[in-house]
Structure formats: structure tokens, C-alpha cells
Amino acid sequence: MQDSIEEGPTVGVRDRKRAETFRRIHEAAVDLTLRDGLAAATVADIAERAGVSRRTFFNYYPSKEDAVLGLREPQIPAHAVEAFLHPSLPPPDGTSPGKDRLWQAVELTVTTLASLGSPANPKVHAIVAANTELFDRVREHRDATQELLVNVLTERVAEQNRSPSTADSVRALVLLAGAILRFAHCEDPDILKNPDPTAIKKAITTFREALKDIA
Structure with missing residues (x-):
């Protein structure tokens, strides 16, 4: 997994075309997997259905499993990294920081993990339920993304x-x-697709209380 820091929100024609290709490959992978099964759906068939070459397929997804899940390379927002490393900096939206370091760490992690994409599509949920090894693939990506974030911050x-x-x-x-x-x-x-501040606050509070109990 490559170190990938997102430099800004600029979106041009090239970005839109790339997003569209991601979407077409993902949808083709989902449709063929639902029709033929995960084992029978091949990269060649997925690429053909999406209207791209095998080479292009692998430029977007490293495996058919990732294409089915719609998982991409993570993007670490540069402004979020700076805000975390320099808590005194005001957030880009101009609001008051008002959050402690643990809150900031959770928000940075949510943003980075969310950039992977989320298998929230009901069709994808059905595929994952029928192919439990895909749970492991999602976990591998999230663990690797968290380690990437740690490495980027440590380097900074x-x-x-x-x-x-x-x-x-x-x-x-x-x-x-x-x-x-x-x-x-x-x-x-x-939680990653639609972060609920209340749910996150509840989880943070639970961990704080647990840490107090073992301190």
C-alpha cells in the first residue's frame, strides 16, 4: 500500500473520469459475482463487462475481491494531519477546535479509513455474507491503512x-x-460512511472509563 496524502479538494475532468472507471469496475464485479459466484467471476470477465482492459483493471484494483468490495487506496488529508500534529492550528472550517487529542485522533482515523470506500451497498453486504473470507480482506485493508497513518504521522x-x-x-x-x-x-x-458523533462519543467515553478502571 502506497503512502498517499491528499493535497486538496480539487476535482477536475480527469478525477471524474477516474471515479467513473472505479464505479464501473466495482459494479461489474458485483453484478458478475452475484450471477456467477465469487470463485467463478474472473478478472477478465469483470474487465470486459466494465469496458476496460485487464491492465486498466489492475491500475484501479489489485484484486477482484477489492473490486467487489469497492476498496481503494486510502487518502490521508494533509490538512487533517497538520491539525493533528499542531492542535493550536484552527480547523479549515474556521470553527473552534474544542476537542481533545483523542477526539482528533479518532476523527483523523475516521477520515482516512472512510477514503477506502465502504461496502455499504446491500448487494455487497449479500456477497460478503455469502463469502466470509471477504471480512478478512476488509480487515486487512483497515489494519494496513491504520499502520500507514501511523507511519505518515511518525515520519512527520x-x-x-x-x-x-x-x-x-x-x-x-x-x-x-x-x-x-x-x-x-x-x-x-x-460508522465510517456516516459518522455519528453521538455513537463515537459513546465509544470514546466507554474506553475512557475502561482505562480508568485499569489505571
Whole structure:
């Protein structure tokens, strides 16, 4: 998985065409898997149905499983990284920060994981339910994305010549944020697609209380 930091919200014709190709391949993969089964749906058939070459298919998705799930390379928002590393910076929307470091870690993790895409389509849910190995694929992507986020933040801390304890704190916060989101996901499977502040707050509060009990 490549380090990918999103530099800004600019969207042009090229971006729209790329998004459209992602969508066509994903929909073709879903349709063929529902018709033929996951094992029988081939990359060649998916590419043909989507109107692209095999080479183009692999430029967009590394495997048919990822195409079925609609999972992409994660994008880490540069402004969110800066806001996390420099809490004194005002957020881009001009509102008051008003959130502690754990909240910021959770929000940064939500944004990054959400950029993977989410198998929220009912058709995809049906495929995953029938092919439980796809759960493992989603988990692998999310774990790798969290590790990518940790590495990007650690590198930025090193570039700023900040203390090793700062790097350890950043890593611990991001890992804890991931655990909180997994906990919240158990109650709300769409937490990444439609983050519910109340559900996230509840999960954070639960973890704070649990940490107090073992402190």
C-alpha cells in the first residue's frame, strides 16, 4: 500500500473520469459475482463487462475481491494531519477546535479509513455474507491503512525533530482510535460512511472509563 496524502479538494475532468472507471469496475464485479459466484467471476470477465482492459483493471484494483468490495487506496488529508500534529492550528472550517487529542485522533482515523470506500451497498453486504473470507480482506485493508497513518504521522514528527516520546504518543493515540472505531462499528456498521458523533462519543467515553478502571 502506497503512502498517499491528499493535497486538496480539487476535482477536475480527469478525477471524474477516474471515479467513473472505479464505479464501473466495482459494479461489474458485483453484478458478475452475484450471477456467477465469487470463485467463478474472473478478472477478465469483470474487465470486459466494465469496458476496460485487464491492465486498466489492475491500475484501479489489485484484486477482484477489492473490486467487489469497492476498496481503494486510502487518502490521508494533509490538512487533517497538520491539525493533528499542531492542535493550536484552527480547523479549515474556521470553527473552534474544542476537542481533545483523542477526539482528533479518532476523527483523523475516521477520515482516512472512510477514503477506502465502504461496502455499504446491500448487494455487497449479500456477497460478503455469502463469502466470509471477504471480512478478512476488509480487515486487512483497515489494519494496513491504520499502520500507514501511523507511519505518515511518525515520519512527520521525525521531520520536525520532535522527541521520541511524541512519536510514541502519536502512535498510541492512533492505535487507540482504531480500537475505539472497531468498538463503535459493532453497534453501527455504517460508522465510517456516516459518522455519528453521538455513537463515537459513546465509544470514546466507554474506553475512557475502561482505562480508568485499569489505571
